[in-house]
Amino acid sequence: MAVAMASCGCTLGVYTKLAAFEKQPISKTVSFGSSFGSDTLKHLCTSPKPRLSYSSSTMIPKASATAIEDGSYQETDVVPTPKVIIDQDSDPNATVVEITFGNRLGALLDTMNALKNLGLNVVKAKVQLDSSGKHNTFSITKSSTGRKVDDPELLEAIRLTIISNLLEYHPESSAQLAMGEAFGVEAPAQKLDVDIATRIRISDDGPDRSLLSVETADRPGLLVDLVKIVTDINVAVESGEFDTEGLLAKAKFHVNYKNKALIKPLQQVVANSLRYFLRRPTTEESSF
Incomplete structure (x- = not known):
């Protein structure tokens, strides 16, 4: 990652x-x-x-030196x-x-x-x-x-x-x-709709592993929770990349099931589990 x-x-x-x-x-x-x-x-x-706690002179909401x-x-x-x-x-x-x-x-x-x-x-x-x-x-x-x-x-x-x-x-x-x-000192003015922001894609990356791509609204603890929800399905996470870009988090994980690429039914299970998990509104509710 x-x-x-x-x-x-x-x-x-x-x-x-x-x-x-x-x-x-x-x-x-x-x-x-x-x-x-x-x-x-x-x-x-x-x-x-x-x-x-920053003073108003420290805050730089727009134009700044x-x-x-x-x-x-x-x-x-x-x-x-x-x-x-x-x-x-x-x-x-x-x-x-x-x-x-x-x-x-x-x-x-x-x-x-x-x-x-x-x-x-x-x-x-x-x-x-x-x-x-x-x-x-x-x-x-x-x-x-x-x-x-x-x-x-x-x-x-x-x-x-x-x-x-x-x-x-x-x-x-x-x-x-x-x-x-x-x-932070100032919360984002706009909040991302998780259902709209979330995109999950799984594709073969050779015979021994698959590539799992997740894009969703960012929050503290997201990287840990994504790995946990995947490994709870007995899918191994080998390596990958985790990007924080503004309000979005973009993750790419190399995954496998018993050292093989994920078959289509298992891909669907992983995708459905992640979508269900990511729709949960708070970290407290989504972390186990």
Whole structure:
């Protein structure tokens, strides 16, 4: 799919809980999504989130002076759509995380420190600027094993850590992220209709596995819950990519049933189960 230094000093309540999460024992998994250890992340995603307290001068609802690549400032009335990609396929030895938010500066060192506080190492990092914005890419491994992250709870903690830092340093992005509803300074003005936003596709990806694609309204804990609902049907999740793009979450998972591609009836069972699950209105009702 798709990072231990000093604390970054984030004031978000969610970051405090994520730091506590790092100290909890994380179950070892043989393959991505194969087991779920503590219920710390479930508590993190279902408990009420304290709102950030920013003064009106800090909030940038529309036009603002924006820091760009060379450190100068420009006036802009367009807030780019934040994107966070967790990629498990590109590198066989590391989890690749990409953050895009136009050409705005982000507190990247702070983000790296926060990820490292989760027991992760940044083994490689690069910045690429193109017409779609500045892409900050990190290759990360678990410091305890030197291998890529295979626990969905830790992957979700990585995602929430990145988003919480984004909201800390770019509060103007809160209204564009589904996470703004959970712990941002300003909730999104429009809510996605889950039935309309949800798209599920399953296709063969060779004789030994299938490709499951899910697009739906984002919320905290979604990555963990998607993996859990699939594995509860005894379908194995090998690897994949999880994208957070504004209000939407887009997931691609390589899946198999007893080391074979999913047959049509089983594909229908998986799709129906996910649709039923995703229609549930709250995390508390949808998490088991």
